[in-house]
Amino acid sequence: MPIEIKMPALSPTMEEGKLAKWLVKEGDTVSSGDIMAEIETDKATMEFEAVDEGVIGKISVAEGTEGVKVGTVIAVLVEEGEDASAIDAPKEAPKAAAKEEAPKTEAKAETKPAPAAAPKAAASGDRVVATPLAKRIADAKGVDLSGVTGSGPNGRIVKADVEAAQGGTAKKAAPAPAASAPATAPAAAATSSVEMADETRALLDARVPHSVEKLSGMRKTIARRLAQSKQEAPHIYLSVDVQLDKLLELRSQINATLEKQGVKVSVNDMLVKALGMALVAVPECNVTFAGNELIKYERADISVAVSIPGGLITPIVTAANEKSFSAIAKATKDLASRAKEGKLKPDEYQGGTASISNMGMMGIKSFSAVINPPQSTILAIGAGDKRPWVMPDGSLGVATVMSATGSFDHRAVDGADGARLMAAFREFVENPLSMIA
The missing domain is CATH 2.40.50.100 (RNA polymerase II/Efflux pump adaptor protein, barrel-sandwich hybrid domain)
Incomplete structure (x- = not known):
């Protein structure tokens, strides 16, 4: 079978x-x-x-x-030994039945009374109701819209109506019979979107050489999830400046020790651990808003933003608060490599309790990241550079400083708790030995 x-x-x-x-x-x-x-x-x-x-x-x-x-x-x-030629046979009958059904449906449709004659251009007082693109084409071609019959929702004039009116031979399509408000609204929205796309293409065709590229599945997902994040999660942003000198010094010592093993710890690896430990220290930020519930996590799984051809992916460093710097370095290198090859498993990039996005390596000094749903926290890391800095003894000196901005879902995280997380993160970075003590 x-x-x-x-x-x-x-x-x-x-x-x-x-x-x-x-x-x-x-x-x-x-x-x-x-x-x-x-x-x-x-x-x-x-x-x-x-x-x-x-x-x-x-x-x-x-x-x-x-x-x-x-x-x-x-x-x-x-x-x-089974005959493969008979595979499609059972599926043909429903198709044939569907074809026989079509004429009957059409016949029934023909028996319905024809809708009333199409009204002239729908208007509010003396105002002609037409799409912006239709109006622009009418102005360019000298078409009087007051004498044009609209075929759009509620008699609205669209591009095709103006072109047909100019030709003088095309028959205007009558508007559909009046429907209830819920049924009419989506139709109007759809027409508006189509007209908007036509208008955009018309402008591009006229002014700028261009090409049209179909969205990849990844880009569609990014667009959907980021729009969802901005629409559903009220973002609150909190920024701190963090001194990096002690962290950079410790990193040099660690890499000198690990050189023979071929392992190199990056600044971002150390920041991943700092965020993980800060989330455990301030568990109020290590949460997910779930309608009538708040999900609280007991460990910090950090999603690390990685740019790949065609988009962005966030592989997860699990239990980042518990891992050593070298273990995080090995994990991020492996995950980033397989992410760029498209070889990650779903459980390696879906989930996570918070995210970190580092654009400092690209020279960006500070930015605000969009929360990665369903998470409630993402940390945006800017570039470290030399700045005037007040030293612990009160003297003015020069230090390597970076800006870090946390984005929080205000439905789940209060501003005071977000501030505590940023303070804890800064404390771990400025006193890095506390992460390995």
């Missing part, structure tokens, strides 16, 4: 993916555990293993296909 192989959900949030590559072909025999395909999610490319054994009777989705929904049949497995 044929077995349908469906697009798997390779992570809890996966809704669709790209079938990047087939590693088998029709007629191949597979066993449980054999790698059948490579599937690209929004963050990584993962291998898909066979669960059953049999012969690949049909491949339904070609490699390279994007936007394949979870649960879609991508291939069919048949038993040894």
Whole structure:
């Protein structure tokens, strides 16, 4: 009996993916555990293993296909000796039935009374209701909008109406019968979005040479999650200046000790640990807002922002508060390397209790990061540079100082608790021996 192989959900949030590559072909025999395909999610490319054994009777989705929904049949497995030619037979009947149904539906539609004649351009008083693009085209072509019939929602004039009016031969489409307010609103919004896109393209076509690039799955996910973060989480920002001289001195000593092992600790590795320890010291910031609940974490799993071709990914250093500097250095190097190759597993980049984003290496002095949902805390690290600084004895000197800005979800984290976290972070960085004592 044929077995349908469906697009798997390779992570809890996966809704669709790209079938990047087939590693088998029709007629191949597979066993449980054999790698059948490579599937690209929004963050990584993962291998898909066979669960059953049999012969690949049909491949339904070609490699390279994007936007394949979870649960879609991508291939069919048949038993040894089973006839693969009959695989599609059972599926043809529903399609045929659907085709026979279509004329009946159309016939019913024709029996409905025709809607009333289209009104002239919808107006409020003497004001003609038309989209901005339609008005601009009308002005350029000398078309009087007061005599144009609108085919958009509620008789609104759109681009096609103006072009048809100028030609004088196209028949105007009548507006759809009046519907209830909830049904009309989405239609109006959709038309507005289409018109806006048309307007943008028209401006670009006229003024700037350009190309159009389809969004990748990763970019769509980034756009959706960051918009969600800004819309749902009220951000509060708190900044501190942190002296780095003792941390830099300790880093030099650690790297000299680890040189023979081929391990090199970066400043960011040490800041990851400092944030982890600060979160444990101020657990009120190591939380997630969950509607009527507040989830409190007992360890600090730090998501480290890594820029990769096409977007950004946040691999996780688990239990950063407990790891040594060298262990964090090894973990971040491995995670960043596999992130750029698209080889991370979902549990290596999904989750985390807080995030850190370091743009100091790019020369950025300070910035505010967007919270990585569902987390409630992200720390933005700026570049360290020489600044005038008041020393502990009260004298004025020069020190290496960086700016750090914490972004907090104010639904979950109070300003006073956020301030305590920033103070704890600064204390660990300025007295780095406390992180290894």
